[in-house]
Amino acid sequence: MTEFELIRRYFTERQPPQAYVPLGIGDDCALMSARAGMQLAVSSDMLVEGRHFFAGADARMLGHKALAVNLSDLAAMGAEPRAFTLALALPEAREDWLQEFSQGLFDLAQRHGCQLIGGDTTRGPLTISITVLGEVAPALALRRDAGRPGDDLWVSGELGDARLALAGYLQQQVLPASEQEQSGMRMHMPLPRVQLGLALRGIAHAAIDISDGLAGDLKHVLHRSGLGATLWCDSIPVGAVLAKQDRRLQREFCLSGGDDYELCFSAPAAHRAAVLAAAQQAATPVSRIGYLETTPGLRIVDAQDQLQFFQLSSFDHFIS
């Protein structure tokens, strides 16, 4: 099987054509039409075997996750998914693996109307690099620098189960098989909160997706918005599996666990009803977990309003 047959079989011939993609895979570039007056939202994420996923990871779930983490970036911008490119380095062209990987990828892509428009395949250590393109009206993007003092802080879904699953795989925690499996699904099959991001346009101010841990990711919003925050650690919604662990671990994994791909966003207090309505429209639960303020720094307090201190480290690929 040549590179071109490989591309055609698993990646080209599986998608219905979209009017906004006048030229898809098969030329030097794809051509895409942007709607008048819309801005393009662009993000790239790379997943490396042994770093972002285990060797031998399930190919279908990997296809899902590789696109999901990119769609999550569009969600955090309030952008509508339109298209993506895929650069894929593979140690070998195994048809069963490609079949499963592309299935997981396209299942998610089609759910969000996001068209594969190009890319590259090469032999090499298993590496998946995706660039997503979305559209958002200029004034409606949920930028990290858009937080305002007094904004409520919200988070979608539940946190920490993905981090618990990782602890199980790494044998830092002993988990019953059923709990390992259930939390593992949160790690392998994150649901990008695209509908919520879209529903929050014009309602929320700042947003970020939680990939490296709530506390660390929230600090990016604080830094870019020039603000501080108070976070109620006992108001953070805890994943169903993690909820069976002790309180200390719950707090730690909710605050610093990665791979949640939930949205953390700020919105004015006057928009509380609108936030809840948007969440309902997007069929995505949201929880209010604190507020932005002018005092710099991140203060984490418990239900008794007592300041809590954590030794938290956001995930970093190059700490030296």
Add this chain to the structure above:
Amino acid sequence: MTEFELIRRYFTERQPPQAYVPLGIGDDCALMSARAGMQLAVSSDMLVEGRHFFAGADARMLGHKALAVNLSDLAAMGAEPRAFTLALALPEAREDWLQEFSQGLFDLAQRHGCQLIGGDTTRGPLTISITVLGEVAPALALRRDAGRPGDDLWVSGELGDARLALAGYLQQQVLPASEQEQSGMRMHMPLPRVQLGLALRGIAHAAIDISDGLAGDLKHVLHRSGLGATLWCDSIPVGAVLAKQDRRLQREFCLSGGDDYELCFSAPAAHRAAVLAAAQQAATPVSRIGYLETTPGLRIVDAQDQLQFFQLSSFDHFIS
């Protein structure tokens, strides 16, 4: 040095802001404005150590080449470079390497007004994945399927020196040091023919950039245009170093050598003067090397119009 410091130091703080990038690096997505009525041209290429470049390759030349091969795809579309994303897997965050790599990257990016708007850095086997975004007016894109019977076939620059350099490095050919160095520059520092691609809008029909060998890449144009071609193998411009080798090797490397990143394009015979004017405007030599015809297949003939047969193989990462 954390991942964020790394990104900031070498990739964020080096570029003057562009009006069409209202939000650059540092949010979940970058935001980019497309000009009204323009289509977006998108391409992704991935370079893997040991596959596309040797281990220990010069970092500055690598930064240049990683972007150059992507800009070459925009050139082959007649698209104007606007922005790019960079996903970079590195075995370690070595500052001297990053300094050189980013210098090579930005030197070329700034020459073409192409802004780095986002990306990802991670630890992993050295892999560089770039997605470029350009703009082109809908009717002016140089598509592979736009060839017409009777079109002249043209190629820019000279071919084969990059392939000769590779043969030298692999000790398939013995080259004097000065020739190895001179041809090596063609392999490591390809010049994307962006200005030529832009100048050919409205003049050329089909175009492709030669990354995997002229004959193989031309076949993509023939396939997509539903045509055949006659190619004059003795009219192909031979690289200055390769020209010192025997005629057989010259033909082979010109026809099937990769890494040239010249443009092969078709244009109606009535546009010959316009093609030459465009080439002059772009300060890029072009040569007429054959013509498109309705008879399927690629016929390679010599200066005496005798059909030549070559055992040519276009480069393929997954031939099995």
